[in-house]
Amino acid sequence: EVQLVESGGGVVQPGGSLRLSCAVSGFSASTLYMTWVRQAPGKGLEWVSLIERDMTLHYADSVKGRFIISRDSSRNTVYLQMNSLRAEDTAVYYCARGIPGYASGSRFDDWGQGTLVTVSA
Amino acid sequence: QSVLTQPPSASGAPGQTVTISCSGGASNIGDNPVNWYQQLPGSAPKLLLYGGGQRPSGVPARFSGSQSATSASLAISGLQSDDEGDYYCAAWDDTLSGVLFGGGTKLTVL
Numbered sequence: 001e002v003q004l005v006e007s008g009g010g011v012v013q014p015g016g017s018l019r020l021s022c023a024v025s026g027f028s029a030s031t032l033y034m035t036w037v038r039q040a041p042g043k044g045l046e047w048v049s050l051i052e053r054d055m056t057l058h059y060a061d062s063v064k065g066r067f068i069i070s071r072d073s074s075r076n077t078v079y080l081q082m083n084s085l086r087a088e089d090t091a092v093y094y095c096a097r098g099i100p101g102y103a104s105g106s107r108f109d110d111w112g113q114g115t116l117v118t119v120s121a
Numbered sequence: 122q123s124v125l126t127q128p129p130s131a132s133g134a135p136g137q138t139v140t141i142s143c144s145g146g147a148s149n150i151g152d153n154p155v156n157w158y159q160q161l162p163g164s165a166p167k168l169l170l171y172g173g174g175q176r177p178s179g180v181p182a183r184f185s186g187s188q189s190a191t192s193a194s195l196a197i198s199g200l201q202s203d204d205e206g207d208y209y210c211a212a213w214d215d216t217l218s219g220v221l222f223g224g225g226t227k228l229t230v231l
Contacts, residue, residue, distance in 0.1 A: 044225035045166060045209050058219050094165055106211040106220045107156045111165045
């Protein structure tokens with residue numbers, strides 16, 4: 001059974017840092033592209049970052065230079081290191097998995113339940 | 122502001138058909154497949170349609186989609202109260218080298 005479990009969310013002050021984890025099971029995260037998508041309270045989905053199978057990284061302009069996506073194949077886990085956090089980064093962060101045979105794309109077959117990040121003084 | 126444009130709301134009575142549009146450009150919908158996601162209240166998003174109109178296993182045939190030029194659409198027939206939620210289109214954008222989501226359409230079953 002495919003599972004994605006996010007963790008690491010919480011309350012952080014503006015300018016602070018947080019690292020989110022997405023532990024996956026039922027498949028190898030290194031064989032698919034993986035992504036982070038966020039949803040601010042009461043708002044729509046916003047794509048954040050994507051890591052390809054070959055470790056090519058992609059970022060939304062809103063987080064470029066502040067967030068870093070990475071993957072640990074030995075732990076079958078994808079991470080999102082978030083630095084210089086702002087109030088507008090407050091959101092539920094979801095990780096999701098791509099599909100075999102493609103380097104990247106907007107098709108995400110399975111999603112985690114999300115983890116809430118609140119940036120507030 | 123989303124580059125993929127969806128109507129903010131849609132509604133229909135039980136049993137009726139509702140259509141949700143998604144308009145983009147040459148670098149996204151015009152060059153890449155559109156995927157649709159359903160987000161029911163309090164839940165994570167779920168893949169509803171991929172490749173413009175293909176249904177993953179378990180998605181009822183009531184859900185259908187199409188894609189042409191720089192637009193796509195999602196049609197839901199035989200509306201049910203359980204269909205109430207938010208619907209998002211998504212596509213890869215070649216210029217941005219990233220994923221675009223539409224702003225989302227809130228579906229209400231009257």
